[in-house]
Amino acid sequence: MTNAQAGPAGILARLLDYLPATIDRRVRVVAWASLACQLLLVGTGGLVRLTGSGLGCPTWPQCSAGSFVTTPEMGLHGVIEFGNRLLTFVLVIVVIAAFLAVFRMRRVRRDLFWLTFIQGMSIPFQAVLGGISVLAKLNPYVVGSHFIVSMVLVRITATLVYRVYNGPRGDSPATPRWHAAVTRVAAVFVAITVVLGILTTGAGPHAGDANTHRNGFDPKTIEVLHAVPAFAVFALTLVLVAGAFRLGLQHRFVLMLLGVEVAQIIVGLVQANTGLPAFLVGAHLVLAGLLVAAMTAVTHTLENDADLAKPVPEAAVSATA
8 A cells, every 4th residue: 555545635535435426325315314304303393382392492502501401400391492402413414424425426416516515504504593593582583584494495405305316407398388387386375375374373372482472463364364375376286287197297296295285284274273283283384394395396397308207317426636
């Protein structure tokens, strides 16, 4: 073994050799893990709020004055909030793994590189925003902005999963203009539904802490306003499903979208008529993440058939220098 091979450069080169050079099972696993982690964080964030544990750790970045971890005096609320904070470290591991999984393909699959890079950069941003939420005593608008960022990250990681399986974005349309237009309008209504859902939650009883103020909207009125774009999305999705079958277009993802919407509507109606039980509100939050992920996949099917039909690309190994 030469000195060059034994030196830091040689060690780094050997380590890089272990990284994927093509889209393989390792890349697919970490892509799915990235999406799963974002959805899990939505669910655990909801658990914190729905159990009244939003101020279980009353300060940030410490959990309490003089301690970064929960203490027995903080009880179950402290355990739940601190547990949610610990998930950030799980996310860090998954994001690093995703970044390394596509690093050698960074020149031929720049899309995957930047999707993992943006996800990594979001971690400190989300951590600080979560800290601001605590320091602002769970102000509903700050908490709501935290959820919006989570939905953006769900879209980014859903895109990562889609691109891993279907290749880079095409440059020619795969659907008629009217079908693409309906899809984009539906995506806009999904965004509106999410925002109004945040305002609905901010007006409701699940504030995360008994002393947290609400946003001041009338809960019944905002519930109705939230339902309007939700049913608009449902109607537009029915049009997309009918069009996909009639035109022979890819229909797997639009059927998935329809299934999520049906579940979301059922849960929404039941929770609204049963006093907003916490477990149904939590399910509604997770379904919102799944709705965004499914809508993301549907919007990507607007791209050319060549990218959608071809197998997972065997990308050439990029230079490691």
